[in-house]
Amino acid sequence: MPTERRNICCAYFQNMSYNFPEKEKEILKFWEGNGIFEKLREKNKGNPSGRSGREKRWSFLDGPITANNPMGVHHAWGRTYKDLLQRYKAMQGFDERYQNGFDCQGLWVEVEVEKELGFKSKKDIEAYGIDKFVEKCKERVKKYSDIQTAQSIRLGQWMDWENSYFTMSDENNYAIWSFLKKCWEKGHLYKGRDSVPWCPRCGTALSQHEILTEEYKEITHDSVYFSLPIVGKKNEYLLVWTTTPWTLLANIAVAVDEKIEYALVEVKGNEKPEHSTELSARPSTLQNKVLRFWVAKDLAEKIFKQDFKISKTVKGEKLVGLKYAFAFDHLPKVEEVAEKFPDTFHTVVVTDDRIMPITVEDGTGLVHTAVSAGQEDFQLGKKLGLPLIEIIDEEANYLDGLGEFSGQNAKKNPKIILDYLVNESKKGMPWVFEISPYKHRYPTCWRCKTELVWRVVDEWYISMDKLRKPLEDIVNEITWIPAFGKERELDWLKNMHDWLISKKRYWGLALPIFECQKCGHFEVIGSKEELKKRAIEGWEDFDGNSPHRPWVDSIKIKCKKCKKLVSRIKDVGNPWLDAGIVPFSTMHYFENKPYWKKWFPAEIVCESFPGQFKNWFYSMLVMSAVLEDTAPMKTIFGYASVVDEKGEEMHKSKGNAIWFDEAVEKVGADPMRWLYVKANPAENMRFGYHVIEEVNRKLLTLYNIYTFFSTYVDKKDFPSDTKTASEHILDKWIISKINHLIGIVEFNLDKYDVANAVLAIEDFFINDLSLWYVRRSRKRFHKDSPGRTGAIETLYYVLLQTAKLIAPVMPFFSEQMYQKIKTENMPESVHLYDWPKSENQADFDLEQKMDEVRNIVNLALGERAAEGIKVRQPLATLSVKSQNFKVLEHELLDLIKDEVNVKEVAFDSNIKNEVELDTRLTETLKEEGMIRDIIRLVQSHRKEQGLKPEDEISVRLSVSEKDQSIMEKSKEFLLKEFRAKEIFIDSTSQPLTTYEIKIKKI
C-alpha cells in the first residue's frame, strides 16, 4: 500500500507520544492502592469449574532464580512468559499458587562473597570462620532476592512475593535429606574414588553436569613431545606427546593401540628438525649419533618432516610390555610406586577403545597415561590394575615427596616441568624432542573461570544404573517445547555418568551422610527429628540453627556397626539438589500430602534451556524418579538466550550488556514484554533499543485508536452494552475478525505457542483494525453521521476485547487502554475480567470477500502509484480481471470505489489476475480532484492551528478566475467538508500554481 495512505488515523495524532515508563509507574500505584492482584486471587480461589464441580487449578512451578546479582534482561524474558501464562490462566478462572523461587546455596554465592571479602582461597574462609562466612552468604541472598523482587514487580510480574520459596530454607534442606535417605535405602548412594575435574581455586570437584560446553575455552598451552628410553635397548625411545605437561610426574604407563602400525624411525642426533623450537635442545653429547623413536607409522612424516628413515614397523601389540625410564624416576613418591609395583610401573600397555581411543590424527600414537590426573587415564588404570601416583593437593600444589616440585603450583607455574626436562636434556638424555604451543579447548570452572585439573578423590555419587530406564520413561511422558528438548534430554541421559553430589565447600546443603572412620559403615539421616533422636553429642550447639555448616557439624551419632561416635562428612551438596527438590518441597510433599496431591504435577515449568537439560530439568527428573517414579511436570517449556542486536553474546566486558533497570527505565516494561514474547523461543533473541523502537511504533498505532475513540466519542455516549446490532459491512467484518482472533489466540496459548498468539494480535490491530477498519470508518464517527451509533458500538466492543486479549502480555498498557474506555459499571481493572469468549460471530465468507476487496485495492493503488496519479484525483473506472473473484455486495464495491477513488468498478472473469485503471481525465474529474485537494489543505490547516473536530471555522479561498466558478458551484459541499460556518471565494487575475487558503476559528 502506498505510504501516503498508510497512517491516516495516526495523522490526527502525529505529535502524540506515550511515555511507557511513566504510565507504568502510575499503573503500579493503581494496582497496589486498590489491591487488584489480591482481588483477582480472591475471585479465583477454590473456583469450581462448571461441569465437574471440582476446583479449577493451574499449577505453575517456578524455576528458582539465583539470588546473587540484579536481574538481567535475559531473566526478564523468562519472567514474562511465566507471568503471561499465569495471567492467562487466571483470566480463565484457574486458582494458582503464584509462588516465586530463589536459589540460594552454592558456589555462585560463595564466590561473590569471597570477592567481597577479598579472599583468595578456602584457607581465608576457614580463618575468617565458617559461621561468619555462611551468615554473609545468607545476607547476600537476602539482599539480592529483595532487589530481584522489586525488579520483577517493575516488570509487571504478579506473584505472591511474601510467600517466595528459598532453597536455603530448613524445609527445602530437610526435604533433600529425605530424598537422599531414600536413595541410600534403595542402594543408589555410594562413595566413589575417581579422577574428577577439579577447580584449584574453589578447591572442589565439579560434576560432569557443571562442565557445560560453554565452559570450554580456547587456550594455548605448551605441548611437549618427550622421549622415553626403552629399558634394554640402546638409543631406542618411545616418543610421546602431551598437552598437559604438569601431569608428567604422574606418568605410570604408555598406551598403544594393538591394531595401529608403529614404526621405528631413525633420526640423526645433530640435525635439528626444522620445526623444533628453541627449547628442544638437542644434547651435544649425542651429536652424530643415530636416535631411534617409536611412533605411529602414519604420523612419522608429520612429526619428523623429511629427515628420517623408517627401519622397521610392527603392530602395536608387539610393543606391549616394553619397559621404559623417565626423568622423574628419582623422586621419592615415584620411586615408592616403582618399588611396590615393579610389573606394571612404566610399561607399555594396550588401550581400551571405549575408554581411551587412540587416533593417528595428532600426537604420536603413543599416549601418556597419568592414572591419577585424567578421567580416561583413571578408567584405563582401573581396568588394567595400574597403580597411581597422586601429585597435587586441592589447590593444585605438588605434594610432598616430589623433590624440587613439592609445594610449587602445577597450574600457575606450568614451565617448571618443561624447564626441568630441557635442563636434564642438556646433561645427556634426550628427554625433550620438541616443545610447541598448542591451542585447544580446555575446560574451566564455570564459576571462577580457573582452568581445571584432575585429581583422584573420594566423592559421593548417586548411581544412575537403575535410574536410567525410569528416567527415559519420564522424559517420554513430558511434552517438550521446543520439541528438540526431548532428544537433548534423552541424549544426556544416555551419556551421563553417575551424579557426583558432594562438594568440599561451606555454603550449601549439609549432606546428611554419617560415615564411621573406624569401620567404614555409613548412614543417611532423613529428617531433623531423626537427627535429634540419634544425636549423642552436640544437639545443644545445633538446636536453633539452620541445618548448615558449621552448626550441624557438631552433632555426633553412634555407629550402628561398631558403636563408635560418628560425625557428618564435611561435604556440602551439589546445588542442583536444592533446585531439583522443589516439585516436592514447595508443595509440602513431606509434611502435607493432600496439599501436594492438589498441585502435583505442575502443568508447566519454563526456563532458559541452555544448561538446564543437564541441570535443573535433569535434577528434578532424577528426584521425582526416586520419590514417585513419575514426571513432576506435564510440559517443559524452554527458551534460548538473549543476545545483542547484532546477535552477539552480551558481556559486561564487551560493553554490550544491557541491565534490566536501565532498559525498563528507558523504554518501559511492556514494549520489552511484547518484544520477548514475539520471539521464537527456540532461537536466541536479539535485544536492543532499535528493535524496541520498532515495537513502540506498533504499540503506538494501537494507542492511537483508543485515543481516536475517546476523542471522537464523549464518555456519555459510550455504549452500556457491549453488543452491537450494526448491519454495516465493516462493523460485521471487524466483529467477525476479532471473534476469530480470540479463537486463534486461545488455541495458541493453550498449547503454549505464545509467539503465534501474539503475532496474530499484532497483525489484527495493525492491519485489520488500524489500516482498514478505523481508516474506512472514520467518517462515521462525525457527530452528524447516520452510521455513528453502529460504529461506536462496534469499535467499543473491539477495543474492550482487544484490551482483554493483550492483558496477559502487556499488563500495564492494556490497563491504560482499558481505563480510557471504562465506564462506571465495569470492573475497576481489566485484569478482573474473564478471558473473552469467541462468540461464534465469525463470518468466514465475509472475511474472505474482504480479503478480496483489500487485494483489489492494493493492486489498484499500486497502479495509481505507477502512473503517478494522486489518490485524491478521482478516476472513472477500475476494471478487475480475475477468475477468482466472488460476487461482491454493493457495500463492498463501495469500499473499493471509496478507497481507490473511482466512479465505477467493472468485473471481467478473465484468466488474468490484474486490475486496469482508466486514467483518462475528463474536465469533471479534474474539477473533483481540485476540490479534494482543497479539502485536504483545509484539513491540514485545521490541524496546524490545533483545532478540534467540533470547532467551527471561517474559510477564505483565493483561486484563479477560471476556478472561481467551480468553487462557487460546490460551495455547499465545501461548507460541510470543511466543517465551516462561512466561505469567501476571491479570484485573482494572476496565474496561481497553488491555492491560498486562510482559516480562522469562529
Ligand SMILES: [Zn+2]
Ligand atoms: Zn572455581
Ligand SMILES: [Zn+2]
Ligand atoms: Zn563403625
